[in-house]
Amino acid sequence: MSEAEFEAYKKKVQKARENRLYVAWRNSKGMDCKMVGPSSSCFCGHRYRDHNFDNVKTKEVHCKDKKCACRLFSYVPIYGSADLKCLCKHSYMQHDPRTKKCKTAKCTCSKFISNHSCSCGQRYPEHTTVFESREERQKQGRAVDPPHMKGNLAAGMGGVTDFASLADGAEREVSCFGW
Numbered sequence: 078m079s080e081a082e083f084e085a086y087k088k089k090v091q092k093a094r095e096n097r098l099y100v101a102w103r104n105s106k107g108m109d110c111k112m113v114g115p116s117s118s119c120f121c122g123h124r125y126r127d128h129n130f131d132n133v134k135t136k137e138v139h140c141k142d143k144k145c146a147c148r149l150f151s152y153v154p155i156y157g158s159a160d161l162k163c164l165c166k167h168s169y170m171q172h173d174p175r176t177k178k179c180k181t182a183k184c185t186c187s188k189f190i191s192n193h194s195c196s197c198g199q200r201y202p203e204h205t206t207v208f209e210s211r212e213e214r215q216k217q218g219r220a221v222d223p224p225h226m227k228g229n230l231a232a233g234m235g236g237v238t239d240f241a242s243l244a245d246g247a248e249r250e251v252s253c254f255g256w
Contacts (some may be wrong), residue, residue, distance in 0.1 A: 096211045098133050099197065099221065100125065105203045110195050111154060113206070118155055121147035122172035136186075136208040147174045152206045154193060161201070163189045201227040 078086070100113035111117070115126040121140055122181045127151045140147035153169055155161050161169045165179050165186035172179050172189045179186035191201040211221050 082233070096133055097222075098130055098136065098138065099209045099211070099214050099219075100130075100138070100150065100152070101207050101209075102154065102204050103207045104195065104197050104199045105172055106197075108197055109207075110197050110199075110204060111152065113150075113152055118153045119147060119174075120151040120153050120169055120172070120177070120186070121145050122170055123147065125150060133210055138208060145174070149207060150208075152204075154195065154204075161191055163191055 100117075101109040102111040102113065104110050113125050115124065119125065119128065119140070123140050123142060123200075124146060126144065128140050128147075130138055130150075132138060137148075138150040140150075150176070153161055155169075163169065163179065163186060165174060165181075165184050167179050167181050167186065169183060169189060169191075171181050172186075177189040179189070193201040195201070195204065209217075214221050220240045
């Protein structure tokens with residue numbers, strides 16, 4: 078690829094990514110508890126960066142791995158080497174990413190359910206992974222990229238817009254009112 082072709086490609090990608098997807102793990106009260114970033118884990122075991130995050134219009138953020146059953150990124154709140162367990166006592170990795178049914182032999186679990194409690198005080202089932210465009214977030218008064226980042230190829234950042242978005246939602250909310 079020549080330098081001119083590469084510059085044309087960059088401009089095309091920048092234009093396509095001006096209205097990138099913002100991805101959050103939101104509780105039932107509307108709080109963005111976690112802003113999904115490139116290294117955030119999906120129920121399928123892959124990271125956000127391993128998903129097709131450029132599908133802004135359709136919001137079909139499926140796994141790039143052709144062998145993966147994942148059809149839509151689903152955030153899993155794990156940190157480091159921690160694991161998210163189901164009530165059946167099996168890891169989320171032992172559940173089907175599409176149906177959420179346990180794949181362990183002789184397990185009668187029909188759907189992944191966890192008692193994991195978020196810093197907001199709500200449990201795992203009371204959260205959902207949300208995909209929004211810039212316009213949708215602005216209409217709701219939610220954070221978007223600062224003007225200097227618009228169109229700068231930040232699509233793979235998910236919901237991360239600044240350093241504050243790396244903190245849990247409950248911590249962000251408290252810090253907005255001054256500790």
